[in-house]
Amino acid sequence: MSMEKFEFPIDLAEKCVKCGLCKSVCPTYPFKEEEGAFARGRLALAEMVVKGELPLTKEVVAQWNECAMCRRCEWICPNDVQYKEIMVHAREIQRKETERDFISEAGLKSLEFMQSKPGRVALKIAGILSKPLPKEIKVPLPTGGVKFFPKPYGKPFGIRGKTFRAKNEKMKLLFFTGCMIDVFYGKTGENVIKVLNKLGYTVIVPKDIKCCGAPHLYHGNTEAFEKLKEHNLKEIEKYEYDALVVACPTCGGALKEDYGKDWKVFSFTEIIANEDIEFKGKGEKVTVHVPCHYYTAMKLNPNNFYKALGKVKNAETVKAEKAQSCCGFAGLFSIKNPELSEEIQREKMLDFKKTEADYVVTECPGCVLQLRDGVKKFKNQQEVKHIADYLGERI
Template sequence: MVEIPLELTQKCVKCALCKSVCPTYPYIQKEAGYARGRLVLAEMLLSGELKDGEAYKHLDQCAMCRRCEWVCPNGVEYKEIVATVRNTQRKSFVKSAGLKSLELLQSEVGRKVIKLTGKLMEKLPFEEVKVPFPTGAVKFMPKPNGKAFNLRGKTFKAEQEKGVLLFFTGCMIDAFYSKTGENVIKLMNRAGWTVVVPEDIKCCGAPHYYSGDKEAFERLKEHNLKEMEKYQFDAVVVACPTCGGALQEDYGLKKKVYDFAELLFESNLTFKGRGTKTTFHVPCHSYSAMKVSDKVFYGLLKRVEGDQLIKGEKDKSCCGFAGLFSITNPKLSKSIQQEKIEDLKKTGAEVVLTSCPGCVLNLKDGTKANKTNQKVMHLADYLADCL
């Protein structure tokens, strides 16, 4: 029997406020379809009172967006409880393969394969490839990048340095969105920060932690902390809030972890737009894990002179990606994604911006599938273009 501390399980006062923000509940319509019910199932599974595979299924249907934590009046640590119970569950083949692939991607062989594949695919006239998965999911996935991992082991000096940042790039920027990584560095340099990119950072381990593979998370965390110790820096910067949340909450770092947008917001940089209509999707883990105020993102975009910023009614709703969730729960993920795409369409924006590479992937998939003709960009790429 696995036990979790009583102070964690007894914090929930069953108010059901979490129901109002849960992205999965509208499509499940059961008590087990949102945090309150899932917490009851988790406690029963961990105590041994319940051994039903159906209960695990309900927990697997959670996107771990942590919006429930965001609105919880009593500070229930939902992530810790669900991660603990998922650790007692036998992983499906698809989930195990997905988590292993993240470790393989950051191996010496994996990096070479990604880079070579990226170079071979560079001349193809499209950015995404339609990929079918054994679960029935079909997604437009980004091509590997020919410049994958090119930032590793380098220092990028600011002209008027006010400090040094360690840039924790993250798997998606490393392998698929290399230009975004370059633009984060460009923006940080212009804001006065020298940027160091570690040579051998692996996956942050957040997908493993959320999936309940705490052993793999601890292994990745130990490796990354040892690698980070090799460098002198004042703070850590990320362009992926899931990585940022893991570093901030679970790594025990003494240095502060910043979303790159926070540092830009604090700077005096200004931006010149082109009269573009833009809208912004706020990633769930930005506010639920990293606790970044959306005033940071909107404040920055209001400084882009000449552009028209249009806020969506559901700008903070989940996009439906949630990493492996979109592969293991394809119908549920598509329903959540569709709600987001409809909201983006209503804005009439030409460009959809967000600050998470996972959200970029899923929003591109959604806009392509729905043929909305809206361009999706990472905020770092857009702001770098507007400098």
């Protein structure tokens, strides 16, 4: 197999000095305990495949597919090895040179369909028809096991194409909503706007942004990512704003790292942490799940969560021991690797249970999905909320 047609950053891979520090933070290694089950081994496999020292076998592909792309290895790496960049190229080779991965292709196509005109109509109908159903629906996975997925929101895309003006405007923020808020967690989007308006931020929601493309990029589908990026850039250029705001760190990471723009991208929690505002608690205990991409892709300080929650009077914040560990969702990772995902999830839920908190808050819709699924599976008597919902209910 010739690799000449692929631009592979071999110089980046060779920066890895094989120290193994990444082993200590990898979410998959403790459950696999193999050299290929953490960043050092996966990088070594990529390097050998590109150099022609190792064929691209099913075993190599399996090791790459078991990576959650949380990027915690980058966060701890002393040599600044750009793991994401390398694995994107490795997975691009994998996608073009091996058998089709139908689960990945179907998952990524569904994200594109959701944001199309027919998809939006279908989801609005689905939102109406699913009203009598519970908030989470038990769905069998094609790879075995089950997962509790949220039903479509009753008013999907309800905030799209609107401007929500603050009374005493100090800044205009363009809200890049993201697929899951658009389709499943519409109330979260409404609460983001409610809180930001209260603080004096006018919020603009573009009418026709599509998926940020991060899931496609992380799976090596660079062509689809470029098309989505090009579309989103054209749509965003139609509006006048001072900065972007996200309530999903994976979207935020893509906008900061991969869109080639020198723009300011705020996370919702980051803004709250630095504002003078008070929320009214109800005597509850709260603990935090810090999404991996919050500090790896967006490169933000996890302490923002504790600063933001510190503004809730009559509520106690309890720090979980593994607050920054991966929850095991990672999009299609949890569908393709249900057993491995559930092992990581189990560890998180046991850690949260020790805190005796009433609420688990986070700033990632995907993590909300995974943690709510975990609450049901592991019988945690805790309520999982996006931090925008938790704070929005306490203004």
